[in-house]
Amino acid sequence: MARQRAGKIKQVIALMLVSILLVFSATGCGKTSSAKKEEQIVFRMAIVDGEASPIYKGAKKMADEVLKKTNGRIKIVVVTGGALGDERGSVELCSQGDLDIASAANSVLTNWIPEMNILDQAYLWENEEQAHAAVDGPLGDLIEKAAYDKLNVHVIGYLESGFRxxxxxxxxxxxxxxxxxxxxxxxxxxxxxxxxxxxxxxxxxxxxxxxxxxxxxxxxxxxxxxxxxxxxxxxxxxxxxxxxxxxFTYVPVMISDKAWKKIPKDLQDEFMEGCKEGYVAERQYLKEENDKxxxxxxxxxxxxxxxxxxxxxxxxxxxxxxxxxxxxxxxxxxxxxxxxxxxxxxx
The missing domain is CATH 3.40.190.170 (Bacterial extracellular solute-binding protein, family 7)
Structure with missing residues (x-):
């Protein structure tokens, strides 16, 4: 119990530090007060991988494309290395609305969405095309509905570590x-x-x-x-x-309902387009990294x-x-x- 409390304290401290940094980032440390900066929406995105990983490169691409497509009105700060908790912990925080964006392997999500155990089967897909078509199509629809119904989060993308x-x-x-x-x-x-x-x-x-x-x-x-x-x-x-x-391992990316409601309706499509461009690009980053x-x-x-x-x-x-x-x-x-x-x- 003491170890669990210590872990929770570290998680809370990490969240507080990132929040303080985001405030300074959004306000320009108090040196400027332009209306544009005040209107910028800033989200934290947690990943457990380091900056050398394809997962980080994909998450960063999502952030870059969202910033670009929303004309700077929405900024995603990617926090690496599990600084905001492990996969399960970050999903719990996101579900509660205490973390904006979380990511976790599909196996982790079976703790809340048992139907997703179908993705844990060996030899489910014979190639990447099938794996990608599944989450881009009917299976993705089921994942997204279940994630909202059971976790109160919106799935905004599918990063991956691919075949094992x-x-x-x-x-x-x-x-x-x-x-x-x-x-x-x-x-x-x-x-x-x-x-x-x-x-x-x-x-x-x-x-x-x-x-x-x-x-x-x-x-x-x-x-x-x-x-x-x-x-x-x-x-x-x-x-x-x-x-x-x-x-084959997927790493779904989820935004809390609380954070989603902060996105103006006129920016929701642009936000999702930016996210998709990012996670689709990660598929190529992964291939390049594996080849290397x-x-x-x-x-x-x-x-x-x-x-x-x-x-x-x-x-x-x-x-x-x-x-x-x-x-x-x-x-x-x-x-x-x-x-x-x-x-x-x-x-």
Missing amino acids: DTFSKKPIKTMSDFKGIKIRTMQNQYHMAAFQSFGAMPTAMAYNEVFTALQQGTIDACENAVSNCLSNGYYEVTKNVTYSHHA AVTELKKKGVKFWNIDMDQLRKAYKQEAKEKNFTFDPKWQAAVDQTIKEHPTKGE
């Missing part, structure tokens, strides 16, 4: 190579079921414990976006990356392996059937519609 791959000490070239491998995953029954179906031994642990666990041999492998293998230094102990592409990471990792001695994903997909589907994974019919229909309208090449 496997980083391991020993080469994993075929599904049989997964046998007996201890791999760190999120506390996610669908991800864990996937690696169980491959023959691995999934272990859930905190993200900040992964590097040490790899060093000490507690685990043999982990999984994430390729760029994280470089940025987190995993390449020092995992010299192999397997393109398993087993899951592959080049750098190869220089550091990391080897990359392709694997028969159809075999992995088949194994997971069988495991899912045995575990009787089922999902909300409306959400399942939206997924099915997306796949039907955006088939893979050759279908």
